[in-house]
Amino acid sequence: MTTARIDIDVLRVFRGPGGAHGNTLGVVRDGALVPDRASRQALARQLGFSETVFVDDPERGVLDIFTPGLRLPFAGHPLVGAAWLLDVEVLELEVGDVFARDDGEFSWITARAEWAPPRTLRQYGSPAGIDALEVPPPGEWVYAWSWQDEAAGRVRARAFPGRGDGVDEDEATGAAALLLTHRLGRALNITQGRGSQILTAPGADGTIDIGGRVHLEEVRTVEFETVDVPAG
Structure with a gap:
């Protein structure tokens, strides 16, 4: 394993009317710093947020979402938070394109129940x-x-x-x-x-x-250990 340092944007998504509460979300803006799935899973587990997002292409809104225990093809609060943070109109996921908008107070995504x-x-x-x-x-x-x-x-x-x-x-x-x-x-x-x-x-x-409602709480620098993935 190799020890590395990385910046995590910590958001609060779905805050209440007075600005309190909301679900904590970790966003790794530069997903290339954590390139493999095993290392991403390990970092998500270390952070302990309900979900952590890795941004693989900020302009196209290509994301990878992990809970502490598994990878998710779709999740609501990570997409609302990431759309707000990246200021994009479309997020590209495996399940399909998720359209996003912001009305000044609320950040929105459009998705399908399936x-x-x-x-x-x-x-x-x-x-x-x-x-x-x-x-x-x-x-x-x-x-x-x-x-x-x-x-x-x-x-x-x-x-x-x-x-x-x-x-x-x-x-x-x-x-x-x-x-x-x-x-x-x-x-x-x-x-x-x-x-x-x-x-x-x-x-x-x-x-x-x-x-x-979405709010940026802090940018947190953390140390983590990447997982060595065998070649081939």
């Missing part, structure tokens, strides 16, 4: 029931939700990845919000975790817009 990894969407009777939940043991990925105000499309939610990789609860999850919006077929205003806010709106063409 791109999201499977989640168990579990409805509860009240927001109090959601607040009282304890972290379940590792197993299925659960998005627990209830109506706060059904007429207004306001939802209370919490997310439990169940992966056993150190992220017991995900503060704000765009992919799960995408799936819930697809199931309910309507625009939603979701309060997730401690107070993060996710906005969604289904389009006429089957796409769904996902939006939230």
Whole structure:
């Protein structure tokens, strides 16, 4: 192994109305500094964010997304954050092109529900029931939700990845919000975790817009060990 130093942009994505909360995201702007999948996985595990993004082409918006335990072809909060940081209109992913825009307060992406990894969407009777939940043991990925105000499309939610990789609860999850919006077929205003806010709106063409506030918290320099990959 070889020890290296690298700068990580640390963002907060899906912050609440007062600017608090939001899900932490690590972005490696120069993905070439961590070129192989094993080293990227090791760095994502070291950082411990729910997701870390490696930028392979900032102009075309080519990204690689990792949780502490696995690589993801699509994830909501990393794409909203990366689109805001890179200021691009299109992100190129394996699943397809994700269009992005910014309205001054919220950063938005347009995606399809079939791109999201499977989640168990579990409805509860009240927001109090959601607040009282304890972290379940590792197993299925659960998005627990209830109506706060059904007429207004306001939802209370919490997310439990169940992966056993150190992220017991995900503060704000765009992919799960995408799936819930697809199931309910309507625009939603979701309060997730401690107070993060996710906005969604289904389009006429089957796409769904996902939006939230993004803030750059810091640029952090970290030391990490690259994983030696055998030639061939």
